[in-house]
Amino acid sequence: MEKIKMNTPLVEMDGDEMTRILWKMIKDELLLPFIELKTEYYDLGLGCRNETNDQVTIDSANATRKYGVAVKCATITPNAARVEEYDLKEMWKSPNGTIRAILDGTVFRTPIKVKGIEPCVKNWEKPITIARHAYGDVYKNVEMKIPGAGKAELVFTAADGTQTKETIFEFDGPGIIQGQHNVKTSIESFARSCFNYALDIRQDLWFATKDTISKKYDHTFKDIFQEVFDKEYKERFEQAGITYFYTLIDDAVARVMKSSGGFIWACKNYDGDVMSDMISSACGSLAMMTSVLVSPEGVYEYEAAHGTVQRHYYNHLKGEETSTNSVATIFAWTGALRKRGELDHLKELQDFADNLEAACVETIESGKMTKDLALITELKDPVVLSSEGFIRAVREQLQKKYA
Numbered sequence: 001m002e003k004i005k006m007n008t009p010l011v012e013m014d015g016d017e018m019t020r021i022l023w024k025m026i027k028d029e030l031l032l033p034f035i036e037l038k039t040e041y042y043d044l045g046l047g048c049r050n051e052t053n054d055q056v057t058i059d060s061a062n063a064t065r066k067y068g069v070a071v072k073c074a075t076i077t078p079n080a081a082r083v084e085e086y087d088l089k090e091m092w093k094s095p096n097g098t099i100r101a102i103l104d105g106t107v108f109r110t111p112i113k114v115k116g117i118e119p120c121v122k123n124w125e126k127p128i129t130i131a132r133h134a135y136g137d138v139y140k141n142v143e144m145k146i147p148g149a150g151k152a153e154l155v156f157t158a159a160d161g162t163q164t165k166e167t168i169f170e171f172d173g174p175g176i177i178q179g180q181h182n183v184k185t186s187i188e189s190f191a192r193s194c195f196n197y198a199l200d201i202r203q204d205l206w207f208a209t210k211d212t213i214s215k216k217y218d219h220t221f222k223d224i225f226q227e228v229f230d231k232e233y234k235e236r237f238e239q240a241g242i243t244y245f246y247t248l249i250d251d252a253v254a255r256v257m258k259s260s261g262g263f264i265w266a267c268k269n270y271d272g273d274v275m276s277d278m279i280s281s282a283c284g285s286l287a288m289m290t291s292v293l294v295s296p297e298g299v300y301e302y303e304a305a306h307g308t309v310q311r312h313y314y315n316h317l318k319g320e321e322t323s324t325n326s327v328a329t330i331f332a333w334t335g336a337l338r339k340r341g342e343l344d345h346l347k348e349l350q351d352f353a354d355n356l357e358a359a360c361v362e363t364i365e366s367g368k369m370t371k372d373l374a375l376i377t378e379l380k381d382p383v384v385l386s387s388e389g390f391i392r393a394v395r396e397q398l399q400k401k402y403a
Contacts, residue, residue: 015073126262132272287325
């Protein structure tokens with residue numbers, strides 16, 4: 001077939017460890033043979049971030065604003081062990097957190113449904129989408145180790161110099177403290193993104209925090225959501241036949257487990273991180289979930305919801321065969337290519353994204369899959385494929401569609 005042409009580049013953010021290996025396989029086997037791929041490339045591998053003092057991450061986010069669409073590989077957020085392993089200048093912040101802060105978007109994560117890979121929660125008949133706030137909280141925290149006895153205070157100095165103080169704790173020995181923040185404009189953007197997305201896909205929207213304990217921080221989120229909904233979205237929701245409601249996050253967890261799915265669950269940043277992993281694992285695998293960051297300006301950044309698969313990478317370095325699930329990374333590419341096709345009015349590119357996703361699903365449903373899925377599938381006698389073997393099987397299925 002003649003290769004599909006692209007008009008505008010999409011931003012390509014390379015990553016770390018095993019997902020970086022899969023990234024190259026996906027491009028070589030599933031993309032470059034079919035598309036004249038146009039990307040603006042940024043290496044977000046930990047080594048390059050360290051060399052550039054994380055400037056490459058900032059540059060990639062700004063490029064995403066420029067071009068409107070990006071696709072990102074999984075990256076390492078270093079801890080103390082990683083600082084030593086990679087000889088880092090410092091413990092760099094989460095690149096995802098940096099990008100989210102710059103784009104001020106909301107992350108929407110939805111399980112990828114495949115026959116034979118059924119949810120652990122049997123009553124989940126439809127996918128549950130997690131809407132994760134993409135700014136602030138623990139991902140932009142400031143931390144301090146307390147060496148001994150003393151008083152820790154929270155201090156705000158206004159522009160005119162006046163100060164407001166609250167005592168955090170009076171320590172009688174060593175301890176730790178942590179400061180978090182958020183801003184009204186970002187919370188408003190989060191609310192509007194969630195309400196718009198719910199209207200787009202015509203699904204009910206839940207929002208949950210712990211306002212009974214966090215009577216100012218979490219309660220502010222609750223109040224802003226309600227204000228935006230009442231002023232801008234209430235009538236539109238009624239016309240669409242969908243609902244919005246707020247509940248405590250512990251109540252939401254109980255409701256989710258008893259639900260049939262088919263709704264959007266909006267969470268603060270950390271809650272969304274944890275709950276999306278819970279839902280993806282319950283639906284089969286961390287590698288079976290789509291993830292897209294959507295900014296208020298309509299900028300899209302697609303990525304896999306999981307990490308860099310460190311253990312498999314170390315096995316790969318030893319020359320051992322791995323069986324790493326690449327579906328979420330493939331769907332990150334298809335999401336970005338489809339959106340690029342939509343924005344540039346390239347139906348061929350949109351159709352290619354649809355065909356590649358269908359090829360992934362059909363490959364698994366035919367019984368060919370990676371080890372993580374073979375361990376949980378209800379299909380009889382699945383064929384366990386290596387990391388590269390699965391991608392090649394998907395290519396064979398994709399080629400049939402273009403034969």
